[in-house]
Amino acid sequence: MSINKTSRRGAVSGIAIALMFSVGASSMVNAEPRKSSTEAMIKYRHLFMETKGNHSQAIKLLVKKKLSYSHIIAHAEALAAMADDMLTLFPAGSMSAKSRALPAIWNDDGTVSAEFIKQTEVMRSEAKKMVEVAQEGNYKKIKKQVGKLAKNGCRGCHTDFRGEESE
Numbered sequence: 001m002s003i004n005k006t007s008r009r010g011a012v013s014g015i016a017i018a019l020m021f022s023v024g025a026s027s028m029v030n031a032e033p034r035k036s037s038t039e040a041m042i043k044y045r046h047l048f049m050e051t052k053g054n055h056s057q058a059i060k061l062l063v064k065k066k067l068s069y070s071h072i073i074a075h076a077e078a079l080a081a082m083a084d085d086m087l088t089l090f091p092a093g094s095m096s097a098k099s100r101a102l103p104a105i106w107n108d109d110g111t112v113s114a115e116f117i118k119q120t121e122v123m124r125s126e127a128k129k130m131v132e133v134a135q136e137g138n139y140k141k142i143k144k145q146v147g148k149l150a151k152n153g154c155r156g157c158h159t160d161f162r163g164e165e166s167e
């Protein structure tokens with residue numbers, strides 16, 4: 001009798017453990033794609049930012065060596081187009097040890113802050129001005145605009161929303 005009771009209890013608690021385990025396992029399965037999609041977004045964000053960096057470097061070289069107005073226009077147009085897309089790169093709380101994104105990017109409800117949006121608009125307008133001065137075909141003016149784009153369009157946002165390098 002007592003042996004039976006024990007074994008039944010054993011079976012019940014066995015099921016309970018199995019249930020707990022499967023609940024635990026399924027929530028782990030659910031958590032997995034979320035974590036990896038955040039990491040993928042951060043990785044993509046870095047590629048995206050580096051691409052902007054390359055467009056900027058390309059413009060600097062084209063100006064310095066007076067290589068081509070039309071290529072400057074192409075890079076500046078790409079930068080202007082990329083400004084709005086930046087807003088989709090920062091889903092709520094997408095921070096990690098590999099990211100320098102600061103919490104100030106987000107409002108308390110997880111939406112991107114008005115100040116951050118404003119910085120993307122500054123970048124777009126400075127890049128558009130770059131297109132205009134490049135269309136005028138004046139390297140001196142373009143050089144001035146390169147400085148403005150870097151200061152207002154890039155550093156303005158980095159100062160407030162990008163933290164120190166972790167590595």
Ligand code: HEC
Pocket residue numbers: 042045046047049050052053054056079086098099100101102116117119120123149150153154155157158161162
């Ligand atoms: C609206 C804000 C904003 C603007 C405007 C902006 N950036 Fe950034 N940038 C960031 C943030 C935030 C990070 C850090 C992202 C992270 O580490 O997850 C970053 C990171 C970078 C990185 C480092 C990428 C890496 O691999 O770590 C480069 C390069 C970069 N930005 C270039 C630029 C250039 C060039 C411009 C101007 C044409 C620019 N950014 C404009 C917010 C901005």
